[in-house]
Amino acid sequence: MEPHQPYDTYVNPENIVADSDTRSEENKAAVFAEYGIAWGKTSLNAGVRYEHTAYDYFIGGVRADDECRTYDNVFPTLSLSFPIKHVSSSLSYTMKTLRPTYTQLDGSVQYSNRYMYRKGNPLLSPQQMHDVTWMLGYRFLNVSLAYQYIKDYIDSERSLYNQEGSTSLQTYVNFKKNQQLSLLVSLSPVVGCWHPVASAYVCQPFFETQVFGKTQKHNNPMATFTLNNDFVLPKDFVLTLNMDFTTAGNIGIIQRCNYGTLNAGIRKDLLNKRLTLNLQGMDLLDTFHQKGVQYSPLIVNTYEDTYNFRQVKLTVTYRFNMTKSKYKGTGAANEEIRRL
Incomplete structure (x- = not known):
């Protein structure tokens, strides 16, 4: 229980x-x-x-x-x-x-x-x-x-x-x-020092609601394209260049416009990979802006969300215990944590 x-x-x-x-x-x-x-x-x-x-x-x-x-x-x-x-x-x-x-x-x-x-x-x-x-x-x-x-x-x-x-x-x-x-x-091929991971996700919804007394179809497809690149350099340096782009389309009752991001960084492992330094530049082109239209029965709302995600950050990670955990489960509480 x-x-x-x-x-x-x-x-x-x-x-x-x-x-x-x-x-x-x-x-x-x-x-x-x-x-x-x-x-x-x-x-x-x-x-x-x-x-x-x-x-x-x-x-x-x-x-x-x-x-x-x-x-x-x-x-x-x-x-x-x-x-x-x-x-x-x-x-x-x-x-x-x-x-x-x-x-x-x-x-x-x-x-x-x-x-x-x-x-x-x-x-x-x-x-x-x-x-x-x-x-x-x-x-x-x-x-x-x-x-x-x-x-x-x-x-x-x-x-x-x-x-x-x-x-x-x-x-x-x-x-x-x-x-x-x-x-x-x-x-996810490996080409020399280049380790790319490319993906394409396409979703076709079939959904309709009532808007101002008429049937409104929300069936416009949406696609997300992602390309993450790791370049493994000498002396345990790794250069990263990640980009993604999402096309316009429907998510539920919302018609979203397209948006994308570009991130870059370099990380370095030290002390037999116990210590990791990671310098990152996030949303370098300042393009993570979400616009769209929300359709309700008596209201059509146009919105634009501008996020200030463009930043430079340094992350320092030190691993005190390098032994591998034998536990393979995910925990029954994870679903409740997401709901909270």
């Missing part, structure tokens, strides 16, 4: 929005079983996970019964690995739940600026994701083709907070479904 109790206390002395005192309490228990069988180079694995989750929501220390939920879910997994001549191949199916973050569940209104307030939604249902993935690998080339179906998809949307229409309220809602096809191709 895993108990989690995030608290949120919001005090607004100006009395623009009401003060709030909320607490989320979640207890989760799960069991998992897996079976595997192999025929030569071909293997089949099947598993099932049963999960019981009890979620309680408190306002001012009083349990809000209408916002409390109990879930009992069964999640199957299935994977088949087989070679195609010299190409490794695997086909897998996974069903899992994607629970809303505790911020998304917090029902108190919070002030962002005089034009927009934010609020969570304690009535959100967890997302149920079905994932089918086919992976291929040959030497330094890897290809992954995936289809995802997400039931009760969670996204943000805006509504009018007051009758004058001068302030909007951003909150979170469940949509019936969201689907997407994605393709990931990555290459």
Whole structure:
């Protein structure tokens, strides 16, 4: 059993929005079983996970019964690995739940600026994701083709907070479904002292909502191209040059514009690799700016976020214990840490 109790206390002395005192309490228990069988180079694995989750929501220390939920879910997994001549191949199916973050569940209104307030939604249902993935690998080339179906998809949307229409309220809602096809191709050859890692990720969504009473399709594909370069120099110096670019496209109800970054650096290992010095220049061209349009039922919002990520930093790392850990797990608390 895993108990989690995030608290949120919001005090607004100006009395623009009401003060709030909320607490989320979640207890989760799960069991998992897996079976595997192999025929030569071909293997089949099947598993099932049963999960019981009890979620309680408190306002001012009083349990809000209408916002409390109990879930009992069964999640199957299935994977088949087989070679195609010299190409490794695997086909897998996974069903899992994607629970809303505790911020998304917090029902108190919070002030962002005089034009927009934010609020969570304690009535959100967890997302149920079905994932089918086919992976291929040959030497330094890897290809992954995936289809995802997400039931009760969670996204943000805006509504009018007051009758004058001068302030909007951003909150979170469940949509019936969201689907997407994605393709990931990555290459990691070694050419002398040059160690590049190049990847291309393309995502085609299939998602629609209602905007001003009409069906709005959010089906524009998006692609991300990444090239990371390590140049191994004499005397344990490594020169790095990393760049990425993301095209315009849809993520949920948002139509994003393209953006990219360029980073460079040099690092040096000392004392048998116990000590590492890493000098980096981040976002050298000052191009990490995100612009887009958010489509809600009664509001279309255009935004531009400018991040001051251009910087030079020096990182010094010293490793006191060089022995390798035998623990191979990831820890059951990692999912909860991400939700927080």
